[in-house]
Amino acid sequence: MSSADRTVRDLPMMDGEPDQGVAASPDDSASASASAIREAIREAIAENKVILFMKGTPEAPACGFSARTVAALQALDTPFAAVDVLPDPRIRQELSAISNWPTIPQLFANGELVGGCDIVTEMYESGELAEVLA
Amino acid sequence: MPSPEEIKQRIEASIEGARAEVEDYTGGGDHFHATVTATAFEGCSRLEQHRLVYDVFDGEIGGAIHALSLTTQTP
Numbered sequence: 001m002s003s004a005d006r007t008v009r010d011l012p013m014m015d016g017e018p019d020q021g022v023a024a025s026p027d028d029s030a031s032a033s034a035s036a037i038r039e040a041i042r043e044a045i046a047e048n049k050v051i052l053f054m055k056g057t058p059e060a061p062a063c064g065f066s067a068r069t070v071a072a073l074q075a076l077d078t079p080f081a082a083v084d085v086l087p088d089p090r091i092r093q094e095l096s097a098i099s100n101w102p103t104i105p106q107l108f109a110n111g112e113l114v115g116g117c118d119i120v121t122e123m124y125e126s127g128e129l130a131e132v133l134a
Numbered sequence: 135m136p137s138p139e140e141i142k143q144r145i146e147a148s149i150e151g152a153r154a155e156v157e158d159y160t161g162g163g164d165h166f167h168a169t170v171t172a173t174a175f176e177g178c179s180r181l182e183q184h185r186l187v188y189d190v191f192d193g194e195i196g197g198a199i200h201a202l203s204l205t206t207q208t209p
Contacts, residue, residue, distance in 0.1 A: 065201070092196075101181075102188050102195040103202070118204050119180045 038094040041083075045098075045108050048081040050133055053095055054105040058082050065117035066105045072124040073107075078133045109133055135163045135198050141191075142168070148190045150174040164200035175208045 045051055050073070056062030058070045058080075073080050085091045085104055096102055099113045107114040109132050114120060123129035136144075138156040145154040145168060152172035159167050168187065175183045183206035188195060195202055 065203070100185065102191075113181065115181055115184065119184065122180065122205075 034090055034094060037088075037090050038098065041091070041095055041098060044081065044083060046111055048108075049110060050078055050080040051083065051108050052080055052105055053083045053085055053091070053108075055084070055086050057084055062086060063104075065103075069105045069107060069117045069120050072120050072129060073133075075124070076130055076133060136194075137163075138166060141166055141199070141202075144190055145170055145187060149186055159203075164198070165203075166199060166201065167203045167205070169205040169207075171207050171209050173209060175206055180206065 041053075052058075052066075052069060052073065054061060054063075054066035054069065056066055058074070061067035061070055062084075070082075083091070085095065092104060095106060099106055099108075101113060101116065103116050105117055105120075107116075107120050114123070114129075114132060120129060123132065138158050142154045142156040145156075146152050149170070149172050151174055152170055154168050154170045156166055156168045159165055170183075170187055172186075174186065178186070184204050187204055187206065188202070191199055191202065
């Protein structure tokens with residue numbers, strides 16, 4: 001049952017260069033984009049009660065760890081937003097800078113990092129995940 | 135790319151009182167699973183325990199070490 005899922009396929013700002021003043025040089029616009037991406041990630045985490053940064057999509061995960069994490073969320077029938085990190089390597093870079101966590105997938109609930117696949121799976125099995133996501 | 139033995143040794147050298155078992159679970163040399171038992175984990179959340187291990191490999195996860203899956207526990 002995936003009617004409750006909402007997939008955020010593109011972070012706001014990813015659809016084009018952000019209008020954030022004049023970029024004097026390619027370096028300037030590169031760092032303007034990186035901070036725009038970081039801001040968009042922060043917003044996505046703040047605005048969605050449960051959000052999963054993953055490889056691929058919930059319908060078509062691109063890696064086993066992401067697939068397993070999605071499976072835990074779907075087993076709990078939890079509505080969640082999903083962001084595919086594959087289209088742009090900067091998403092993963094900026095996300096890891098924010099969360100201080102090196103791997104994908106990353107699950108956030110109520111604005112905080114819950115963990116990656118290992119932690120989410122352990123918590124699902126112990127019943128803790130259901131509590132954290134409630 | 136590091137071997138399971140190397141990864142084990144680095145974890146045990148960097149985390150106080152740690153014992154690690156590391157396996158290459160795809161046979162391809164870059165997907166590892168480590169089970170780490172350490173007194174240093176006492177009082178730490180799972181997130182903190184995993185971060186302690188990931189910090190040992192700062193920058194290498196996703197690169198030379200494509201995947202490092204973890205199970206952490208206290209003795």
